[in-house]
Amino acid sequence: MTTTEHKPHTSPEIGGLGHSRRRVEDARFIEGRGNYVDDITLPGMLHMAIHRSPLAHARIISIDTSAAEAVDGVVAVVTGELLAGYNLAWMPTLSGDTQAVLATDKVRFQGQEIAAVIATDRYVAQDAARLVEVEYEDLEPIVNPQRALEEDAVLIRDDKEDQTSNLCFEWESGDKTATDEAFAKADKIVSLETHYPRSHPAPLETCGIVADVDSATGQATLYMTSQAPHAHRTVFALVAGLAEQNIRIVSPDLGGGFGNKVPVYPGYVVATAASLVIGQPVKWVETRTENLISTGFARDYYMKGELAVTNDGKILGLKVDMLADEGAFYADAQPSKFRAGLFHIVTGSYDYPAAYVTTRGAYTNKAPGGVAYRCSFRVTEASYLIERLVQNAAYELGLDPAEFRSSNFIQADQFPYHSPTGFVYDSGDYETAMRKAMDMVGYADIQAEKEQARKEGRLVGIGMASFTEVVGAGHGEDYDIIGLKMFDSAELRVHPTGKAILKLGVKSQGQGHETTFAQIVAEELGIPAGDVKVVEGDTDNTPYGLGTYASRSTPVAGAATAVISRKLREKAKKIAAHLLEASEEDLEWETGKFFVAGDPESSVSIQDIAFAAYTNPPPDLEAGLEGVHYYDPPNMTYPFGTYIVVVDVDPESGQWKVRRMIAVDDCGVKINPMIVEGQIQGGLTEGFAMSSMQHITFDETGNCLGSNFMDYLVPTAWETPRFELGETVTPSPHHPIGAKGVGESATVGSPAAYVNAVVDALQHMGVTNIEMPMSADRVWHAMQENSGG
């Protein structure tokens, strides 16, 4: 597959694919007229606040709610004991584990939910929540997975009948025998042990709900910060035993999600139960600290990778062994077949026959989560490991890391490529993307400058990552979330005046769906994008879908949109034939109209066809121009690219600064280049955050040390480097419009590039690894430890 230029086929007025159409949602956001969960106020609405555990691991001896109940304005105090009466003290997680809604037996992480106060006022609820008194008996807090798996470690999940250790899961992928054989043939084995630190998606809007259960009708309307409203409705039906037709989940404007709004949180369940019992709406919105200490974290994988190579620079095989810190409840949100998500894409952009991946997950006394923070199910960890390993292998072989990559790349003519862990890469051209990035940065010049700089007492480093991502889960045979197949859907209704409404099962959190999905309809039907309204996030008014995460909206819902548009075009053709009194076979399509072949004057526009669909349909055809399509993707899509970072490191202080950051991305056909660029800029910033400043740590007693924005750092425009973007375009061969998805590429691909650059600056001292986040302290220590020898 060769790289193609993609020029728009439609006029700017139509605004189909390839137009950098302005984001239609921005007008309301910029004017402060967005409608978030916390903006919703219902008559008689009560407020909920949660009392949380200050301890990481302790047995609950008693819970005394009397002081809280005595506060003026408090309506009820809910405990786990009370919920147990409704069989709601525990709930299922999206990984098939169980999670305490309100703790009854033990607390298992700092910040765990113990009791909820419902009051007439938000402040009263907060004041009273502090008055809940819990008596504890301390247990050993287990704050790392290594300790968790030791023989004498206390059992965290003593609530689970068959659980005899803190092992949460074991999982493997690839072929052990073939990999052992490959390793036996190797000249060298290059290994790297590293920890991908725990981070948190930290959306600006925290999680929350307004639960409105009508006790008379049983109708539950839940306004929720949900990236997956339909899946959440089903979970609610299963957890709360509510009839699914009576549950309506509305996910209004979301202030970011990044994976954090995929899981179901105890607060949602308690607020809903409280509304059901009290008969009044209940609002619960987390504080920043609550969001950071109790909701879905990401990463926290201890990884050991080994690459078998030959002296002439060929990779023969890869072995990876990992230990995952899952926290107190296994609450990852990933396809049920894949316990470590799609980590097995770890073989990366390279062609070799054998790989073997083993993973163990351990329970610890930390918050549950394991969500894919802007990452398609653990692909971030995988991409980081292989790209770090490849650079180290090049150093050990005395080869240039770019040339080493080049001689191992999967070649453009090898697609579809079957990877040793079972993926079928759809398309790619890695060499072209890498050379383009190298040209942009002036690769040879920087390599030459490095030598000169060292002589002058300066340190310059250049690092790259040539990543391959796997997104768009996924075909139903392999991919499901708690049994729900990972299709997605689009319902398109073209109204009599030729305007349309498109309803989707996915849910934008800032990605600009209202803009881009209208462009797909514009491309396929010739209806101006401005005439297409996009509706999402209301389960009563949109077709079922699995939601937005894992860069799946464009690969799956985008495909559904294209397919339903094409189906309506087929129907439109029948109506056109009727109107033009021609036979269907004689009609040709040109954006927005059908015309009689050889007689372009005899044409009818899509708008006229739409009108006729309701006023003058052919006698043998149903009226209307509407339809719904459920798209089951035949394969995943595989965006890729090369990122190159140049850094200057202060040899005395260890401070480092990004001088250049080049990002060449290939996400297939672009729907809206401006939005794609925005996604990449944002992702590169998050990659920079993880590599330089962001992690959630715990002290030895399990206190979370990243519980606010003074401790959990989010970069701003001030320290974020300037990014220089480039592109290649290699369409996905199986996607209806050739698009691959791009929401996460930059978060996935960029951390390794930053780390590779800093390691490169120090490589001549013998430094082979610096852990993320690369604080000045860590960089300085790496120099200290290596300069002496």
Next chain:
Amino acid sequence: MYPSKFDYLAPETLEEALAVLAERGDEVKILAGGQSLIPMMKLRFAEPATLLDINRIPGLDAIDIQNGHVRVQALARHADVVRSAVIKEENDLMAGAAPWIADPIVRNLGTVCGSLAHHDPEGDWASVMLALDAEVVAVSKEGVTHFHPGADGTQHTGGTRVISIQDFLVDMFTTSLYPTELLTEVRVPRYERGGGNYQKLERKVGDYATVGVATHIELGDDDRITKAGIALTSVYAHNLKVTDAETALVGQAPSDELFAEAGRIASAACDPASDTRGSAEYKRHIVGLFTERSLAESLKIAQGGQS
């Protein structure tokens, strides 16, 4: 994050404010920029019964020259210092430090005096003022007895007190201010031939210092150092004036070796803690390195180089 209940008062004259303080004493917290107090209240580390907002009191926001001193009044914001022509002209250390405080949004509200009154050991201004041998001015209602809650039972009958910065900054989050007193200004002596510089290691803009170093030197006609100020941020239980290093510089001709020696003394004097910002060993190293670098910058300015 929800503060607990409090009364809110916003007097429009200094007299009224002092009267409230005299009456309600240590149940009152003065609200200046709110950039330390409000976060503390939201985290419920502070739960004052009354907030006394001084922002409506006129005539308290000057940055000017008075009696041989540069004066920064209670309502002068960090951002005012950044923009002030007087500071730019008069004091290199203050001019150099101001842009390092927090981020632009915090700087628009937070005040220099509030920072000193708060005395967070991670605050930058206290180090700046220690290096500059500043004084603060405190006022309280006259003619009534004011008690200090400290163990020594000290008291006075109100009026204006001028306090040296070293006597003012007692310990972390503790000053010698009486609960009934209001800080009206901080002032630093003017100088002829001098220069100052602030070095700060931070993880991102808006972060408190991992390490901060303030230096100030003045030169005599013979080019020898006549006065030196060195103080450190975030590496001790409180902002630390390194008197030994200052003494080592005074009377000497400036040189790289001399500054390196000052760096060694500073590095030995500090007592940083290991935390998520960095190890104690690293911070100690940075104190030495930044002291040396900062003194070199201060010298350059004093010698008439760029400022």
